[in-house]
Amino acid sequence: MRHILAVLVENQPGVLTRVAGLFSRRGYNIESLAVGQTHDPEISRMTIVVDGDDRVIEQVVKQLEKLVDVINVRDISEAEHVDRELVLIKVKAEPKVRGEIMQIVDIFRARIVDIGHNSLIIECTGDEGKIKAIEKSLRPFGILELVRTGKIAMVRGQKYEEE
Amino acid sequence: MKMTGADVVIKALEQEGVEVIFGYPGGAVIPIYDKLYDSSIKHVLVRHEQAAAHAADGYARATGRTGVVIATSGPGATNLVTGIANACMDSIPMVVFTGQVALPAIGRDSFQEADITGITLPIVKHSYLVRDVNKLASTIKAAFQLAGTGRRGPVLIDLPKDIQTAEVEFDYPEHVSFRGYRLPGEPSAAEIYQAVKTIGISRRPVIYAGGGVITSGAAEELKEFAEKTQIPVTTTLMGKGAIPEDHPLSLGMVGMHGTYYANFAVSHSDLLIAVGARFDDRVTGRLDTFATQAKVIHIDIDAAELGKNVRPHHVLNGDAKLILQELLSRVEIPQTKEWLDQIAVWKKEHPLSYCQDKDKIKPQYVIEQLRKLAGEKAIVTTEVGQNQMWAAQYYKVSKPRTFISSGGLGTMGFGLPAAVGAQIGRPDDLVISISGDGSFQMNLQELATIVQQQLPIKIIILNNGYLGMVRQWQELFHDKRYSQTELIPVPDFVKLADAYGIAGYRAHSPEEVGPVLEQALNHPGAVVVDVVIDREENVFPMVPAGGTLTKMIGV
Numbered sequence: 195m196r197h198i199l200a201v202l203v204e205n206q207p208g209v210l211t212r213v214a215g216l217f218s219r220r221g222y223n224i225e226s227l228a229v230g231q232t233h234d235p236e237i238s239r240m241t242i243v244v245d246g247d248d249r250v251i252e253q254v255v256k257q258l259e260k261l262v263d264v265i266n267v268r269d270i271s272e273a274e275h276v277d278r279e280l281v282l283i284k285v286k287a288e289p290k291v292r293g294e295i296m297q298i299v300d301i302f303r304a305r306i307v308d309i310g311h312n313s314l315i316i317e318c319t320g321d322e323g324k325i326k327a328i329e330k331s332l333r334p335f336g337i338l339e340l341v342r343t344g345k346i347a348m349v350r351g352q353k354y355e356e357e
Numbered sequence: 358m359k360m361t362g363a364d365v366v367i368k369a370l371e372q373e374g375v376e377v378i379f380g381y382p383g384g385a386v387i388p389i390y391d392k393l394y395d396s397s398i399k400h401v402l403v404r405h406e407q408a409a410a411h412a413a414d415g416y417a418r419a420t421g422r423t424g425v426v427i428a429t430s431g432p433g434a435t436n437l438v439t440g441i442a443n444a445c446m447d448s449i450p451m452v453v454f455t456g457q458v459a460l461p462a463i464g465r466d467s468f469q470e471a472d473i474t475g476i477t478l479p480i481v482k483h484s485y486l487v488r489d490v491n492k493l494a495s496t497i498k499a500a501f502q503l504a505g506t507g508r509r510g511p512v513l514i515d516l517p518k519d520i521q522t523a524e525v526e527f528d529y530p531e532h533v534s535f536r537g538y539r540l541p542g543e544p545s546a547a548e549i550y551q552a553v554k555t556i557g558i559s560r561r562p563v564i565y566a567g568g569g570v571i572t573s574g575a576a577e578e579l580k581e582f583a584e585k586t587q588i589p590v591t592t593t594l595m596g597k598g599a600i601p602e603d604h605p606l607s608l609g610m611v612g613m614h615g616t617y618y619a620n621f622a623v624s625h626s627d628l629l630i631a632v633g634a635r636f637d638d639r640v641t642g643r644l645d646t647f648a649t650q651a652k653v654i655h656i657d658i659d660a661a662e663l664g665k666n667v668r669p670h671h672v673l674n675g676d677a678k679l680i681l682q683e684l685l686s687r688v689e690i691p692q693t694k695e696w697l698d699q700i701a702v703w704k705k706e707h708p709l710s711y712c713q714d715k716d717k718i719k720p721q722y723v724i725e726q727l728r729k730l731a732g733e734k735a736i737v738t739t740e741v742g743q744n745q746m747w748a749a750q751y752y753k754v755s756k757p758r759t760f761i762s763s764g765g766l767g768t769m770g771f772g773l774p775a776a777v778g779a780q781i782g783r784p785d786d787l788v789i790s791i792s793g794d795g796s797f798q799m800n801l802q803e804l805a806t807i808v809q810q811q812l813p814i815k816i817i818i819l820n821n822g823y824l825g826m827v828r829q830w831q832e833l834f835h836d837k838r839y840s841q842t843e844l845i846p847v848p849d850f851v852k853l854a855d856a857y858g859i860a861g862y863r864a865h866s867p868e869e870v871g872p873v874l875e876q877a878l879n880h881p882g883a884v885v886v887d888v889v890i891d892r893e894e895n896v897f898p899m900v901p902a903g904g905t906l907t908k909m910i911g912v
Binding site: 204212215249253257260263264 | 474475478479482483486503535536537538659660661664665
């Protein structure tokens, strides 16, 4: 099963190497890893998507927690959470098909961020299902390049009615 | 008052109470060695950096204190790699300083530049590359704190040369706090209660003690616990010394070359109490046939070990000594009389044994004689391979920190430099290095260190002219196809000793063994004893790699 780990780390050189090295050394598979500074400039947050059974994930979490630069690890897969990914897709776009592509972009509430002679760059944000769907819809036109940020995720706040 | 980074290093080490450094100078650490020249800290000059790391490791194992190493950048640092990995695998506290090229030169493939923090990433507890001299003192404090607490391990500090010469006010903190490093607390009363209940109703319990018992200083508590509950104790290689091996409840070592009765006891147990041990493959053999009837109580300071290889029924995360004290204070005594009777039968029917020979020297006999002559205070280091396993089987250890061996990494060439460290740390105790002819040749340059430091180490070489353990596997599993395991010619070790100014003795026949060993142990200085043993003697019993513990060969 896939798990989403929210990992707070010291914002220091080498931290990413330590985390990535741990995964490769112990043979865990990273599906995606996104990292950036938090509101506290001394702390970065990684969102790691990792595949494995409960035992593997338990080891991943414990081994991560052993790293001195790792402040806190949470497996948020089970919690109510929001997750997003951003993708940039450069798609082949002869003038005669642009209208059709723009319709698809509208449907997905994505954006066109660059127009070239024969191509468009489309920016799309969403959860995994949406990213997959837009990719599939654009594939017939010819995808020239595609880049994704990797998933970032956050646990939802407590609902008002529960307070 | 301002001082240089090199001064800070020496001052910090003095404040940490460091009495000795194991090292080897080079271009990128000259400023530190210049300051060391005026310091009261002793420096042991090795002849190869690998030996510095092993010596610091041996020192740490013999004393319980943190070992300190210095080497230069580039090859000096990379030569430490095996020693650091060795310490990491066996959880040995060590602080390693490496020189580095100056900050502006980093990343340009400068002379003697190596990315040592990168290279050592998977084999350290933590590491630092110091980029700001203002953080040097707190970094050193942090390194000692990390190395010497929790699950111990090596911490590396990479010191660019310009950091060593930069000026700074000396301010050594008493304590450094980390956001991401927490020591486990104590298990809750409920957890202890449940474990106590499980122990109380068990009928065939076994304690399985590892290196964590030695590290936490819990040998007394372990013995008391075993005696009070009448639960037999088996140890890992790293756990030798956790209980006196002549104790009636001691089963000796478990695992691949464990005793018949230890392996049988573990395999038939209904409760396994693992203390500071990690269910290593050399202990468990095939995991799905390991101790299948047993519930497991796993006591360890490292939470990541709990459930890593075996699913425990109860986990007690924390320091072994504290937890054993807790268990002792509430213990419920199980009825183990029948179980102990059964084990006594196994012990009687299948003791450790070998066939004595009239003409050929049996290595097991050498170890037995050595143990008889050396007394219980002696410290033994081993190399890796057959010599190590014969020592583990036949050298009955009475006290913690007297049996020093490379467990996890299995490093040939460890024992001789480790003996240097042990003798430096415990100058008044007899230190014996048990070796094979292959392992000895991996770090024999340290004979010069031994002479220079005037260390009265007794080096016993079990000489069979083979890379013996590999030869044994080739004999048993590869139709005696001895591919590249005959180490002929073996140098004349007596002459070699003489070349270094060390006394050398040789034993050819069984009747010479006792007298030669006695002569060697009575010699006031260092000694090399070349014991020419039966070339194709094997280590038995043996559980083939990945096999089931009860299916031993050679019993």
